[in-house]
Amino acid sequence: MTGLLDTLLAGLALGAVYALVALGFVIIFKASHVMNFAHGSMLLLGGYLTAVLHEHLGFAAALAVGVLATAALAGAVDRVLLQRLPQDPKAAHVATIVTIGIDILLVTDLARRIGGDLLSLGDPWGDKVRTLGPVTVPDSRLAAVAVSALVIGAVFALFRYSRWGLSLRCAAEDTEAAALQGVRLGRTRMLAWCLAGALAALAAVFLAAFPATGLERTTGQIALKAFPAAILGGLASPVGALAGSLVIGLTEAFVITYQSDLHVLGDGLSDVAPYVVMILVLLVRPNGLFGAKGAVRV
Amino acid sequence: MPRASDEASTLRVENLDVTYGRAVSALRSVSLDVPPGSVVTLLGANGAGKTTLLRAVSGTLRLHRGAVTAGGIRYGDTALDGQDPVAAVRAGVVQVPEGRRVFAGLTVDENLRSGGLGLGRRTPERIKEGRDRVFALFPRLAERTKQQAGLLSGGEQQMLAMGRALMAAPRLLLLDEPSLGLAPQMVERIADVIREINAQGTSVLLVEQNAGMALALADHAHVLEVGEVRLSGPAGELARTDAVRRLYLGETSETGGTGETGETGETGETGETRGTRGTGAAAPAGTERGVA
Numbered sequence: 001m002t003g004l005l006d007t008l009l010a011g012l013a014l015g016a017v018y019a020l021v022a023l024g025f026v027i028i029f030k031a032s033h034v035m036n037f038a039h040g041s042m043l044l045l046g047g048y049l050t051a052v053l054h055e056h057l058g059f060a061a062a063l064a065v066g067v068l069a070t071a072a073l074a075g076a077v078d079r080v081l082l083q084r085l086p087q088d089p090k091a092a093h094v095a096t097i098v099t100i101g102i103d104i105l106l107v108t109d110l111a112r113r114i115g116g117d118l119l120s121l122g123d124p125w126g127d128k129v130r131t132l133g134p135v136t137v138p139d140s141r142l143a144a145v146a147v148s149a150l151v152i153g154a155v156f157a158l159f160r161y162s163r164w165g166l167s168l169r170c171a172a173e174d175t176e177a178a179a180l181q182g183v184r185l186g187r188t189r190m191l192a193w194c195l196a197g198a199l200a201a202l203a204a205v206f207l208a209a210f211p212a213t214g215l216e217r218t219t220g221q222i223a224l225k226a227f228p229a230a231i232l233g234g235l236a237s238p239v240g241a242l243a244g245s246l247v248i249g250l251t252e253a254f255v256i257t258y259q260s261d262l263h264v265l266g267d268g269l270s271d272v273a274p275y276v277v278m279i280l281v282l283l284v285r286p287n288g289l290f291g292a293k294g295a296v297r298v
Numbered sequence: 299m300p301r302a303s304d305e306a307s308t309l310r311v312e313n314l315d316v317t318y319g320r321a322v323s324a325l326r327s328v329s330l331d332v333p334p335g336s337v338v339t340l341l342g343a344n345g346a347g348k349t350t351l352l353r354a355v356s357g358t359l360r361l362h363r364g365a366v367t368a369g370g371i372r373y374g375d376t377a378l379d380g381q382d383p384v385a386a387v388r389a390g391v392v393q394v395p396e397g398r399r400v401f402a403g404l405t406v407d408e409n410l411r412s413g414g415l416g417l418g419r420r421t422p423e424r425i426k427e428g429r430d431r432v433f434a435l436f437p438r439l440a441e442r443t444k445q446q447a448g449l450l451s452g453g454e455q456q457m458l459a460m461g462r463a464l465m466a467a468p469r470l471l472l473l474d475e476p477s478l479g480l481a482p483q484m485v486e487r488i489a490d491v492i493r494e495i496n497a498q499g500t501s502v503l504l505v506e507q508n509a510g511m512a513l514a515l516a517d518h519a520h521v522l523e524v525g526e527v528r529l530s531g532p533a534g535e536l537a538r539t540d541a542v543r544r545l546y547l548g549e550t551s552e553t554g555g556t557g558e559t560g561e562t563g564e565t566g567e568t569g570e571t572r573g574t575r576g577t578g579a580a581a582p583a584g585t586e587r588g589v590a
């Protein structure tokens with residue numbers, strides 16, 4: 001029973017962190033029809049900056065710099081590079097491939113800097129744990145859930161109530177009609193990239209925090225698990241990204257817990273599980289969990 | 299009630315050439331004026347270039363790989379050719395696109411909120427003012443604020459598209475075939491609303507296939523044919539010329555008033571008229587319209 005609760009909480013915490021990543025991925029896709037394969041390396045950049053700065057600046061300021069710098073980089077990639085490409089649906093594929101190039105550049109450089117190190121981000125939670133009734137939970141996990149919930153709530157509020165959010169949703173539905181209302185398409189899109197970059201940098205903190213041992217050069221690859229989360233959620237649906245992330249997080253936690261019982265399937269099952277779940281969901285719901293197209297709800 | 303002098307709020311299109319994709323010439327030396335407080339209509343068959351002209355004014359040509367290659371567009375002191383759509387909205391010129399193009403997945407309320415997004419931050423009072431005006435013109439929208447726009451009827455969607463544009467408090471409204479696909483009664487309603495909007499001081503450039511409705515509303519009319527202005531004049535006079543009666547009012551000899559034309563527009567009879575016009579370009583576009 002305790003094992004089950006532990007696993008649930010671990011899954012929830014993982015899902016919450018994946019949600020930060022997947023939500024950004026989905027926002028970018030919704031705003032620009034581009035799949036940002038540089039998302040993982042942007043996450044790594046945010047984490048790296050926090051890691052190298054926290055001793056001088058303290059954790060909070062270092063994180064702020066990491067988040068802002070990553071947001072600026074993501075925005076610049078879109079505005080300076082991707083928005084220059086011809087803007088028709090086919091060009092989105094070109095832009096997607098460009099992000100693969102950016103990913104390789106970023107990862108190569110960061111991997112060279114990080115080497116084989118495990119960098120601490122100086123987060124305030126350390127390896128503290130607390131006992132909540134029958135279960136013992138690391139503070140870092142509680143923080144992951146709480147911070148993600150707050151931030152994701154704020155992002156949804158932005159979507160719904162802010163002028164930027166409305167502009168984004170209008171542009172995603174009908175670019176020309178949005179332009180006719182005076183929506184600044186380029187700026188709206190760029191801000192979406194900025195927000196996604198910021199979310200990724202924030203996620204890096206929790207991916208490096210206890211029970212993980214720190215930021216490594218491969219931490220960005222963890223973001224790959226947020227891709228199936230985004231896709232099984234419906235790719236252009238922020239709510240779907242949230243649901244998909246929870247599904248993936250819980251799946252992973254349960255597979256890790258019961259991996260020993262499943263050893264006939266081989267080791268490393270927890271790495272494969274997100275993709276297995278994605279494929280299973282897509283077999284049943286080809287548009288993803290929340291990917292129903294258009295407004296026609298019968 | 300034009301706020302400035304006549305010249306300051308006149309739309310002036312002069313010798314405009316528009317080309318798509320560097321090769322397809324869509325407008326050649328088109329000139330027209332929309333004086334403040336007036337309703338001007340632009341008639342023409344499918345593919346004549348009516349929408350192209352509106353795109354040039356609203357700054358959306360670029361989204362279609364089109365460009366103004368000669369001539370100019372001014373609204374008062376503001377040059378609009380080559381500008382982005384925000385410039386037009388800010389200058390007080392707002393377009394309601396062909397086919398309504400409401401944001402289907404958004405609510406009626408959100409659609410209205412989207413109108414005038416280009417005007418920057420506005421006070422809640424200003425937004426409420428705009429909304430009250432829209433609901434006074436279209437009471438039906440007031441009952442459906444939380445409904446998804448995609449679930450509205452065609453007529454309601456046209457109302458929403460017009461209401462959305464009005465939220466930006468335009469001084470000049472560009473309407474692209476507001477009667478498209480609507481039943482005669484609804485066409486009447488829309489015509490009444492256009493009269494009302496105009497009476498409130500907004501000038502209107504009305505693109506129509508439904509010449510009966512348009513000529514009844516407009517002060518001035520232009521007929522566009524394959525990218526060129528073929529006829530221009532006061533709407534009443536144009537309605538009496540043989541060419542317009544035959545080609546756009548669907549009359550064979552002595553029959554029919556303008557009211558009837560509104561109906562035949564829905565039955566495909568006008569499609570037939572267009573087909574026999576003999577301008578090669580009109581035929582494929584005509585079939586497209588039939589599907590839409």
Ligand SMILES: Nc1ncnc2c1ncn2[C@@H]1O[C@H](COP(=O)(O)OP(=O)(O)OP(=O)(O)O)[C@@H](O)[C@H]1O
Pocket residue numbers: 318319322323324342343344345346347348349350351362363396507579583587
């Ligand atoms: N994006 C485009 N690329 C190339 N040519 C275009 C494009 N849009 C329109 N055209 C061409 O420009 C000409 C004018 O088209 P336009 O849409 O302005 O006509 P219209 O008068 O609005 O017709 P309709 O009554 O069917 O709406 C047509 O020959 C059309 O094929």
Ligand SMILES: [Mg+2]
Pocket residue numbers: 348349350396474
């Ligand atoms: Mg048209």
